[in-house]
Amino acid sequence: MAAERAHGPIGVFDSGFGGLNILAALRDLLPSEDLVYFGDSARSPYGSRPADEVVRFSLEIGRWLVDEAGSKLVVVGCNTASAVALDALRAELAVPVIGVVGAGARAARRCVGSGRVGVIGTERTIASGAYQRALADDAGVAVACPGLVEFVEAGQTTGPAVRAVIADRLAPVVDAGVEVLLLGCTHYPYLAREIQAVVGEQVTLVSPAEEAAFEVAQRLGADGLARSGAVGSLRVACSGDPVVFREIGGRLFPGELGAIEQVPVEALECRRTRSA
Ligand code: DGL
Secondary structure (H helix, E strand, O other): OHHHHOOOOEEEEEOOOOOHHHHHHHHHHOOOOOEEEEEOOOOOOOOOOOHHHHHHHHHHHHHHHHHHOOOOEEEEOOHHHHHHHHHHHHHHOOOOEEEHHHHHHHHHHHHOOOOOEEEEEOHHHHHHOHHHHHHHHHEEEEEEOOOHHHHHHOOOOOOHHHHHHHHHHOHHHHHHOOOEEEEEOOOHHHHHHHHHHHHOOOOEEEOOHHHHHHHHHHHHHHOOOOOOOOOOOEEEEEOOOHHHHHHHHHHHOOOOOOOEEEOOHHHHHOOOOOOO
């Protein structure tokens, strides 16, 4: 059974483009694995949506990744979806599910000394309290940063306008004097230069992507699902316009995305079951 399942790809999903940073980390760490990425670009952003809606969308995509794409493991690359939908996904899907919240909190806790870990994320991620719970005793200030995702998707990752908004949103982080700042949103690593300039060099910035990829590697090894040998394939699908996905995703992903498939929202909604 494990040998059969080991042939499947690793499925990764995000509300849109941001999870491409986790896809890149997986490709670098696990070059022999086939990867399938789903970006829900027609319904992005998730960060200001109600939790039950994010759970519903996540379940639809999880089912697509497992039933249609044959994934042997699912990575929830979206912080918002990890924060609110991880338990539902684990209850529903018959494959291991790994989220970025646990990975990010673990990486941040490893970096912190006597100080605290601040976390920034979308409104829904911060309101869920998921990072704060995962950081436990190390948790410091937690701040929602609306507006930053839009800058990244517009290709604006540096400059005075971006820095002014970051300085405004991160004022409570600066006031709290955290030792480590966890970038709890897929898009924030693209703004790391400006975030670092605002919080100061003494603050260590941590992003969950690499740690999540290590967790995947460990889990595949433990379950006998790892592949070795030839370079794996990449399949990319999105719910929105594939031309727009290529345009924005191509800027964020260091490599060739290949042909981008469109899976319309209606095709995902067909995958609803009694639990959604
Ligand atoms: N991918 C989302 C996250 O990491 C950010 C974009 C959105 O709000 O959908 O929380």
